[in-house]
Amino acid sequence: MSENDIFIGNKPVMSYVLAVVTQFNQGATEVRIKARGKAISRAVDTAEIVINRFLEDVGKSAIETSTEVVDTESGKTNVSAIEIRLAKK
Secondary structure (H helix, E strand, O other): OOOOEEEOOOOOHHHHHHHHHHHHHOOOOEEEEEEEHHHHHHHHHHHHHHHHHHOOOEEEEEEEEEEEEEEEOOEEEEEEEEEEEEEEO
């Protein structure tokens, strides 16, 4: 885990956009947006808003998808996950 990792949860999208923009304004050259399950769409929204509205010199450098096994009350279950890497151009 890096200080430039943003984990997406249940907060409003703009909270995560602000976190990403703050990381870049503090000198980061790359920020990784990570999400699982239902938060994946919020992660995609975050990346697109950052690129299209706030930071024109930032683009997607990589997108990785995976499946993680998570323990739940009813046993183990598979959950989709995504990592979107944004980097300065």
